[in-house]
Amino acid sequence: MKETLLNVKHLTLGVTERDGSVNKAVDDISFEVRKGEILGIVGESGCGKSLTVMTLMGLMKDDVFVMDGQILFGQDDLVRVTPERRRQINGNELSIIYQEPMTSLNPLIKIGRQVGEPLRLHRKDLSDAEIDRMVLELLTEVGIQNPGQIMKSYPHQLSGGMRQRVMIAMASICRPRILVADEPTTALDVTTQAHVLSLLKRVNEEFGTTILFISHDLGVINRICDRVLIMYAGKIVERGRTRDILNHPAHQYTKGLIRSIPTRDQKGKDLICIPGRVPSTMDPREPCPFAPRCGHTMEVCRQTFPECRELAKDHIVYCHMFD
Ligand SMILES: Nc1ncnc2c1ncn2[C@@H]1O[C@H](COP(=O)(O)OP(=O)(O)O)[C@@H](O)[C@H]1O
Ligand SMILES: [Mg+2]
Known part of the structure; x- marks a missing residue:
């Protein structure tokens, strides 16, 4: 078992x-x-x-x-x-994703910054550059085609499906x-x-x-x-x-x-x-x-x-x- x-x-x-x-x-x-x-x-x-x-x-x-x-x-x-x-x-x-990603994404913060936030909070040993690199890698892994550009976008610029991928990336970044x-x-x-x-x-x-x-x-x-x-x-x-x-x-x-x-x-x-x-x-x-x-x-x-x-x-x- x-x-x-x-x-x-x-x-x-x-x-x-x-x-x-x-x-x-x-x-x-x-x-x-x-x-x-x-x-x-x-x-x-x-x-x-x-x-x-x-x-x-x-x-x-x-x-x-x-x-x-x-x-x-x-x-x-x-x-x-x-x-x-x-x-x-x-x-x-432990992390959570919801039906509507907009309830947990901050509309005023760019995607790259938000996805990296859990690392900034829980992994003080990592530099900003290291975090950005990990975010880029993870966004690619969750099937986002142009991760560099998406990192610079705001949540409302993404489709519902893309936002859910971003949420999954953010919820997974610390490997819960x-x-x-x-x-x-x-x-x-x-x-x-x-x-x-x-x-x-x-x-x-x-x-x-x-x-x-x-x-x-x-x-x-x-x-x-x-x-x-x-x-x-x-x-x-x-x-x-x-x-x-x-x-x-x-x-x-x-x-x-x-x-x-x-x-x-x-x-x-x-x-x-x-x-x-x-x-x-x-x-x-x-x-x-x-x-x-x-x-x-x-x-x-x-x-x-x-x-x-x-x-x-x-x-x-x-x-x-x-x-
Ligand atoms: N904040 C709340 N205030 C009053 N009743 C609530 C609240 N949250 C949930 N409920 C009640 O608790 C029950 C379970 O809700 P919920 O867990 O949201 O259901 P589900 O997610 O299965 O659709 C519902 O009958 C709902 O009316
Ligand atoms: Mg419910």
Whole structure:
């Protein structure tokens, strides 16, 4: 078994609402990230994917707080690190890219300077000339044709796909142990999306970077991830190797997600959807949050959240049908 790089244990996140009440947006999730893998987290919008990774990065908004749990990373518990230790970790050992690169690129600073910034912060031993040379090299590696010219450009002068390549370069420049990618291709057209996915795959293979890849689209997850966690309304409901999940899905929600992956001959036709709607995490929830949409709901589903069941090696599900 591969070495565990990051271990999330019983993480529960609360969001304080305007009226002062607390909504458990992520509810007792546990998973590990293994060295060298690309691990996917998939689930519909609002299920808690971004809150989970923002907590990992220590970048939660003021109204979000950790109610319980640990995120073990080397000697640190990322839930409890000091601000000083956090500054050493982010951009250096852990880095993140988002759906919209403009949210993390500074519009007023030239690309060359921005991509080199993490090195300037974490590698005081390097000269400016050395940093510029490393930036130029890395921009070439991420598939930018005219890196010298791009270094002198501002973010708005680049296309969405180019900006995402620049973000990947900036996030990789210190060779982090884990790169978190939160819906990195959602805002891109299909062709650019494919280029960015193969670039991330190369970063994984050539730099040996472990990647935590978030998407609402199981089709995208399938193209890049070794393993996947299926999330529904703040809970992990299934976990396994991507091919096992796709070939032998166990949870009714996973089955629905697979049916909703568009296939070639469905182009233009209506997509098959899972009936019902995603519960708002603010609604009172059933112990199994999928119970209202499941179609196989039993009495017990309305009484307790199921225990974890191991169906095969590395394939687990949380569903009372397997009790
Ligand atoms: N800053 C916030 N204030 C209030 N509610 C939030 C905030 N951030 C997230 N939420 C709620 O938490 C839930 C999970 O959000 P999020 O992690 O962004 O979902 P995802 O990334 O899976 O689409 C959502 O139901 C959302 O409404
Ligand atoms: Mg999100």
